[in-house]
Amino acid sequence: MSLLRRLFAVxxxxxxxxxxxxxxxxxxxxxxxxxxAIGLGAxxxxxxxxxxxxxxxxxxxxxxxxxxxxxxxxxxxAAICYAEFASMIPVSGSAYTYSYATLxxxxxxxxGWNLSLEYMLSxxxxxxxxxxxxxxLLGKIGIHLPDALINAPLGKTESGALGMTGAIVNLPxxxxxxxxxxxxxxxxxxxxxxxxxxxxxxxxxxxVFILAGISYIDTANWHPYLPENTGKRGEFGWSGxxxxxxxxxxxxxxxxxxxxxxxxARNPQRDVPLxxxxxxxxxxxLYVAMSAVLTGMVPYTSLDVAAPxxxxxxxxxxxxxxxxxxxxxxxxxxxxxxxxxxxxxxxxFLAMADDxxxxxxxxxxxxxxxxxxxxxxxxVIVAAIIAGLxxxxxxxxxxxxxxxxxxxCVCIGVLVLRRTKPDMPRPFRVPFAPVTCILGALVCISxxxxxxxxxxxxxxxxxxxxxxxxxxxxYRHSRxxxxxx
Numbered sequence: 001m002s003l004l005r006r007l008f009a010v011x012x013x014x015x016x017x018x019x020x021x022x023x024x025x026x027x028x029x030x031x032x033x034x035x036x037a038i039g040l041g042a043x044x045x046x047x048x049x050x051x052x053x054x055x056x057x058x059x060x061x062x063x064x065x066x067x068x069x070x071x072x073x074x075x076x077x078a079a080i081c082y083a084e085f086a087s088m089i090p091v092s093g094s095a096y097t098y099s100y101a102t103l104x105x106x107x108x109x110x111x112g113w114n115l116s117l118e119y120m121l122s123x124x125x126x127x128x129x130x131x132x133x134x135x136x137l138l139g140k141i142g143i144h145l146p147d148a149l150i151n152a153p154l155g156k157t158e159s160g161a162l163g164m165t166g167a168i169v170n171l172p173x174x175x176x177x178x179x180x181x182x183x184x185x186x187x188x189x190x191x192x193x194x195x196x197x198x199x200x201x202x203x204x205x206x207x208v209f210i211l212a213g214i215s216y217i218d219t220a221n222w223h224p225y226l227p228e229n230t231g232k233r234g235e236f237g238w239s240g241x242x243x244x245x246x247x248x249x250x251x252x253x254x255x256x257x258x259x260x261x262x263x264x265a266r267n268p269q270r271d272v273p274l275x276x277x278x279x280x281x282x283x284x285x286l287y288v289a290m291s292a293v294l295t296g297m298v299p300y301t302s303l304d305v306a307a308p309x310x311x312x313x314x315x316x317x318x319x320x321x322x323x324x325x326x327x328x329x330x331x332x333x334x335x336x337x338x339x340x341x342x343x344x345x346x347x348x349f350l351a352m353a354d355d356x357x358x359x360x361x362x363x364x365x366x367x368x369x370x371x372x373x374x375x376x377x378x379x380v381i382v383a384a385i386i387a388g389l390x391x392x393x394x395x396x397x398x399x400x401x402x403x404x405x406x407x408x409c410v411c412i413g414v415l416v417l418r419r420t421k422p423d424m425p426r427p428f429r430v431p432f433a434p435v436t437c438i439l440g441a442l443v444c445i446s447x448x449x450x451x452x453x454x455x456x457x458x459x460x461x462x463x464x465x466x467x468x469x470x471x472x473x474x475y476r477h478s479r480x481x482x483x484x485x
Contacts (some may be wrong), residue, residue, distance in 0.1 A: 008104030011355070011480055013421060016089055016101060030264050032271035032278070034196065039258040039279020041195040042122075042340035044202055044286065047251020049330040050129045050392065052291050053308025056300040059244035061227040061236055064291045064300070067244035072284040074245075074447060075252035077440030078407035079280045080430050081414045083273035086259045087428040088417075094259045094344075095406040097351050102413035102420070105357075105481075109474060111406050112352050113466035114459075115256075118402035119345035120379060122253065123338050124387035125395035127173035128152070130334040132392075134172055136307055137327050145172075152391040173387035180339045181380030184346070187369045198336035203286065205329025209309065209322065210289050216316045217296030227300075239450065246404070246447035251287065253403045255279045257344035269427040342383065346375035356482065357474035394458075401451055401459050404444045411440035 030038070056064040085098040096112035135150050151167035183194060229237025258275040262268040265275075294303070297312040305311055309330065313323045350372040353363035366373040386395070414430055415437045430436050475481070 006475075006481060007106040009480055010102060010104050011100045013089060013101050013417070013424060016097065028264055028266050030261055030271070031266055032274040035258045035261065035265060035271055035275025036278035036282070037196045037199045038261060038340055038343070039255045039275055040199045040203070040283060041336040042257040042344065043252060043255070043279055043283040044199075044206070044333050044337070047248055048206070048287055048290055049133070049309060049333060050307070051248050051251060052287075052294060053303035053305060053311070055244040055248050056291070056295055056308075057302070057304030059234060059236065059240040059247070061224070061240075061300045062222045062295045063226045063241050064244065064295055065288050066226075067241050067248060068251075068284070068287050068291055070241065070245040070443075071249045071252055071447070072280070072287070074249065074407070074440065074443035075255070075280055076284075077436055077443060078411055079255050079276050081407075081411045081437055081440060082255065082259055083276050083428045084414055084426055084430045085410065085417075086262055086272040086276065087269045088424060088426055094256055094348060094351075095410045096348055098413050099409045100355065102416040103409060105478060106470075107409060109352075109357060109470045110463065110466070111409050112348055112357070113463070113470075114402040114405050115348050116345065116379075117462055118253065118406070119341050119348065120383045120386060121395050121402070123177060123341035123345070123383040124173070124390065125392055126334045126337040126341065127177050127383075127387040128170060128390075128392045128395065130176055130331060130338065131170050131172040131387075133307060133327055133331050133334070136310070137324075137331070140324075152389055154389055154394075155391045169388040171388070174384045176335070176338060177342070177380060177384040177387050180335065181342050181376065181384070183339060184342045184380070185366075185369065185371060185373055185376050187371055195336050195339055198332045198339075202329050202333030202336065203282075205326055205333070206286050206290055209326055209329075210286075210293050212319060212322055213293040213297050213312065216319065217293060219296065221296050221299050234450065234452070242447065242450040243452075246450045249404060249447060252280065252283065256403070256406070257340050261343070261347065263347075273428040342376070342380055345379040345383070346372045349375035349379065352474075354479075356477040356479035357470065359473075401448055401455050404448045408441045408444040408448075411437045411444070 052064060052068075055067060056062070060067045082095075082098075089097060089101065094115065096108055096115055099111045100108035131150060135145060138145065148166070148168045149171045151165060152170050153165055153167045155163060155165040226238070226241065227236040229235060229239060233239045234243035255276040258279060259272055262272050265271050294308065294312050298315045302311055302315075307327070307330070309326050310323060313319045313326060349358060349362050352358045353360060353375070362375045362378065363372065364374050365371065414433060417424070418433060
């Protein structure tokens with residue numbers, strides 16, 4: 001077999017399903033409602049409480065709502081494709097496994113490696129936002145932490161490169177990752193129960209903010225709806241809308257987490273598609289409604305802060321009663337995103353280790369908790385280190401490009417499997433598959449184009465590191481290759 005054929009060899013769907021049935025069991029405790037809550041838990045957090053302000057102030061202005069709709073459309077097209085795969089192959093690997101079954105091992109490794117980046121950085125990015133809100137809330141009650149312990153030691157310089165800031169570590173961000181990582185280590189049922197409670201609180205707070213803020217909208221703040229471009233790509237105008245959509249895209253990635261917990265779903269063929277589509281639909285409505293109210297309450301130019309919702313409330317003293325409630329809701333919301341991101345990441349490692357591409361110890365299941373405990377420990381430690389060292393703007397850009405790549409491959413993969421396995425049972429089918437899948441891939445690719453150039457360089461560095469590991473370990477230990485000898 002030639003090297004090229006080995007790199008693009010695919011795993012049969014039948015073998016994936018049969019091995020799933022023979023694998024050490026995880027606890028099957030998740031219902032469609034739990035999976036929807038998991039998706040919402042991973043979705044509603046930093047995107048709505050922090051990045052909405054950054055994107056409005058620097059890229060889209062009041063057209064933030066349009067940027068969110070574009071990102072939602074791209075996510076919806078990908079989510080429909082995810083739902084078909086999840087109903088056919090209810091495994092933990094998400095886009096990694098789907099790519100392995102359709103596009104080959106090398107592409108699967110690339111996607112799995114970038115999904116790992118996406119999940120770890122998502123937990124880290126939200127932990128940084130969580131830290132900003134907690135520090136702000138502590139300051140209001142007279143507790144002030146040293147600046148050196150609440151900021152990242154690395155930050156963007158004016159040239160866009162990383163430079164030292166003089167801080168030591170973002171300690172609150174590190175501590176929250178470690179604490180929630182322990183919850184994930186103990187068990188998926190405990191994680192899901194805690195997440196359900198947090199989702200209920202944060203959705204309630206968002207609804208209250210929307211209903212209370214509607215009366216304080218000044219429509220003059222919406223004009224011009226699409227500010228004129230400054231002459232630089234990505235700063236307002238249509239290029240700003242698309243760059244804003246690309247940056248804020250990671251705010252919708254929560255539905256992917258629902259697919260990574262498929263092995264713990266009671267009825268994965270039915271419940272996982274419901275959870276994926278339900279989470280995306282609810283989050284999109286909340287995002288657009290809250291952003292419209294936010295940009296209507298204050299000028300968009302004032303929102304480039306760590307807590308834009310607080311800025312909107314401070315501008316209207318009549319809503320002071322809502323300030324602490326929203327801050328607490330934001331903290332709870334971001335806590336659930338961190339928790340669910342840390343829940344999803346180890347299950348990608350588990351799937352890759354099952355295929356021999358990562359060390360076999362990473363697929364071990366805890367004898368008592370029935371969780372992938374070693375993979376969980378690795379993911380949590382790495383996420384904690386990143387949260388302590390990097391700022392939010394760098395993390396947000398990196399997350400978006402990783403998930404956009406994964407979504408593109410999933411959209412293409414559906415078409416490939418329709419051709420190679422046309423008769424395989426599909427409990428959920430993508431409607432108008434060729435058009436839906438091609439549009440999904442094109443939207444994701446177009447948003448990748450609008451991300452800043454330095455994001456592509458960081459992706460290149462991460463990919464080179466990943467393929468080095470694949471060449472030194474994964475390629476040599478691949479189960480697919482060993483079974484083919």
